[in-house]
Amino acid sequence: MIEHQASKMIIVTSSDVTAEALTSAQGKRLWLVNGGELVHMIEEGRSLMQKPVIEAHPQLSPNLCPNCHFELVVRIAKKGQNTEQSFYGCTAFPKCRYTCDC
Structure with a gap:
Protein backbone atom coordinates (compact mmCIF):
# COMPACT_ATOMS: atom_id res chain seq x y z
CA MET A 1 0.00 0.00 0.00
CA LYS A 51 -33.63 7.40 -11.83
CA PRO A 52 -34.54 9.97 -14.47
CA VAL A 53 -32.47 13.13 -14.63
CA ILE A 54 -34.70 16.06 -13.78
CA GLU A 55 -33.80 19.55 -14.90
CA ALA A 56 -33.73 21.92 -11.93
CA HIS A 57 -35.30 24.87 -13.78
CA PRO A 58 -36.38 23.87 -17.29
CA GLN A 59 -38.46 27.03 -17.67
CA LEU A 60 -35.34 29.23 -17.40
CA SER A 61 -33.76 28.05 -20.64
CA PRO A 62 -35.53 28.47 -23.98
CA ASN A 63 -33.21 25.85 -25.53
CA LEU A 64 -34.73 22.84 -23.78
CA CYS A 65 -36.82 20.22 -25.51
CA PRO A 66 -40.48 20.58 -24.49
CA ASN A 67 -40.88 16.78 -24.64
CA CYS A 68 -37.96 15.49 -22.54
CA HIS A 69 -36.20 18.64 -21.23
CA PHE A 70 -32.83 17.76 -22.77
CA GLU A 71 -30.92 20.54 -24.51
CA LEU A 72 -31.80 21.59 -28.06
CA VAL A 73 -28.90 22.23 -30.44
CA VAL A 74 -28.68 23.67 -33.93
CA ARG A 75 -28.25 20.98 -36.56
CA ILE A 76 -28.04 20.97 -40.36
CA ALA A 77 -30.34 18.65 -42.32
CA LYS A 78 -28.28 16.16 -44.34
CA LYS A 79 -31.07 14.72 -46.45
CA GLY A 80 -34.70 15.15 -47.36
CA GLN A 81 -36.55 18.20 -48.63
CA ASN A 82 -34.80 20.48 -46.07
CA THR A 83 -31.22 19.47 -46.97
CA GLU A 84 -28.60 21.97 -45.74
CA GLN A 85 -31.17 23.94 -43.74
CA SER A 86 -30.62 24.50 -40.02
CA PHE A 87 -33.06 23.38 -37.33
CA TYR A 88 -33.14 22.74 -33.58
CA GLY A 89 -32.84 19.07 -32.66
CA CYS A 90 -33.01 17.36 -29.30
CA THR A 91 -29.71 16.04 -27.89
CA ALA A 92 -31.59 12.93 -26.69
CA PHE A 93 -31.99 11.80 -30.33
CA PRO A 94 -32.82 9.04 -31.29
CA LYS A 95 -34.86 8.48 -28.10
CA CYS A 96 -36.51 11.87 -28.60
CA ARG A 97 -37.13 13.02 -32.16
CA TYR A 98 -38.30 16.58 -31.39
CA THR A 99 -37.22 19.23 -33.91
CA CYS A 100 -38.25 22.79 -34.73
CA ASP A 101 -37.19 25.46 -37.20
CA CYS A 102 -34.49 27.95 -36.19
Whole structure:
Protein backbone atom coordinates (compact mmCIF):
# COMPACT_ATOMS: atom_id res chain seq x y z
CA MET A 1 0.00 0.00 0.00
CA ILE A 2 2.77 2.41 0.95
CA GLU A 3 4.80 1.36 -2.07
CA HIS A 4 1.98 2.50 -4.39
CA GLN A 5 1.13 5.60 -2.31
CA ALA A 6 -2.44 4.38 -1.80
CA SER A 7 -4.61 6.29 0.67
CA LYS A 8 -6.46 3.11 1.67
CA MET A 9 -6.94 -0.51 0.71
CA ILE A 10 -10.31 -2.09 -0.05
CA ILE A 11 -10.73 -5.85 0.29
CA VAL A 12 -13.95 -7.30 -1.13
CA THR A 13 -15.28 -10.80 -0.53
CA SER A 14 -18.41 -12.49 -1.81
CA SER A 15 -18.92 -14.18 1.57
CA ASP A 16 -18.32 -12.99 5.15
CA VAL A 17 -15.38 -11.27 6.80
CA THR A 18 -14.03 -13.06 9.87
CA ALA A 19 -13.96 -11.41 13.29
CA GLU A 20 -10.18 -11.77 13.23
CA ALA A 21 -9.99 -9.82 9.95
CA LEU A 22 -12.25 -7.09 11.35
CA THR A 23 -10.06 -6.79 14.45
CA SER A 24 -6.91 -6.70 12.36
CA ALA A 25 -8.33 -3.95 10.12
CA GLN A 26 -9.28 -1.62 12.99
CA GLY A 27 -7.27 1.58 13.07
CA LYS A 28 -5.76 0.90 9.66
CA ARG A 29 -6.51 2.42 6.29
CA LEU A 30 -8.29 -0.76 5.33
CA TRP A 31 -11.92 -1.19 4.24
CA LEU A 32 -13.36 -4.70 4.37
CA VAL A 33 -16.50 -5.28 2.27
CA ASN A 34 -18.46 -8.50 2.80
CA GLY A 35 -20.87 -10.14 0.35
CA GLY A 36 -23.99 -8.52 1.82
CA GLU A 37 -22.47 -5.04 1.64
CA LEU A 38 -21.31 -5.70 -1.92
CA VAL A 39 -24.82 -6.72 -3.03
CA HIS A 40 -26.27 -3.62 -1.35
CA MET A 41 -23.73 -1.36 -3.08
CA ILE A 42 -24.50 -2.88 -6.49
CA GLU A 43 -28.27 -2.59 -6.01
CA GLU A 44 -27.93 1.00 -4.82
CA GLY A 45 -25.82 1.86 -7.87
CA ARG A 46 -28.34 0.26 -10.21
CA SER A 47 -31.25 2.17 -8.67
CA LEU A 48 -29.36 5.47 -9.02
CA MET A 49 -28.71 4.75 -12.70
CA GLN A 50 -32.41 4.10 -13.33
CA LYS A 51 -33.63 7.40 -11.83
CA PRO A 52 -34.54 9.97 -14.47
CA VAL A 53 -32.47 13.13 -14.63
CA ILE A 54 -34.70 16.06 -13.78
CA GLU A 55 -33.80 19.55 -14.90
CA ALA A 56 -33.73 21.92 -11.93
CA HIS A 57 -35.30 24.87 -13.78
CA PRO A 58 -36.38 23.87 -17.29
CA GLN A 59 -38.46 27.03 -17.67
CA LEU A 60 -35.34 29.23 -17.40
CA SER A 61 -33.76 28.05 -20.64
CA PRO A 62 -35.53 28.47 -23.98
CA ASN A 63 -33.21 25.85 -25.53
CA LEU A 64 -34.73 22.84 -23.78
CA CYS A 65 -36.82 20.22 -25.51
CA PRO A 66 -40.48 20.58 -24.49
CA ASN A 67 -40.88 16.78 -24.64
CA CYS A 68 -37.96 15.49 -22.54
CA HIS A 69 -36.20 18.64 -21.23
CA PHE A 70 -32.83 17.76 -22.77
CA GLU A 71 -30.92 20.54 -24.51
CA LEU A 72 -31.80 21.59 -28.06
CA VAL A 73 -28.90 22.23 -30.44
CA VAL A 74 -28.68 23.67 -33.93
CA ARG A 75 -28.25 20.98 -36.56
CA ILE A 76 -28.04 20.97 -40.36
CA ALA A 77 -30.34 18.65 -42.32
CA LYS A 78 -28.28 16.16 -44.34
CA LYS A 79 -31.07 14.72 -46.45
CA GLY A 80 -34.70 15.15 -47.36
CA GLN A 81 -36.55 18.20 -48.63
CA ASN A 82 -34.80 20.48 -46.07
CA THR A 83 -31.22 19.47 -46.97
CA GLU A 84 -28.60 21.97 -45.74
CA GLN A 85 -31.17 23.94 -43.74
CA SER A 86 -30.62 24.50 -40.02
CA PHE A 87 -33.06 23.38 -37.33
CA TYR A 88 -33.14 22.74 -33.58
CA GLY A 89 -32.84 19.07 -32.66
CA CYS A 90 -33.01 17.36 -29.30
CA THR A 91 -29.71 16.04 -27.89
CA ALA A 92 -31.59 12.93 -26.69
CA PHE A 93 -31.99 11.80 -30.33
CA PRO A 94 -32.82 9.04 -31.29
CA LYS A 95 -34.86 8.48 -28.10
CA CYS A 96 -36.51 11.87 -28.60
CA ARG A 97 -37.13 13.02 -32.16
CA TYR A 98 -38.30 16.58 -31.39
CA THR A 99 -37.22 19.23 -33.91
CA CYS A 100 -38.25 22.79 -34.73
CA ASP A 101 -37.19 25.46 -37.20
CA CYS A 102 -34.49 27.95 -36.19
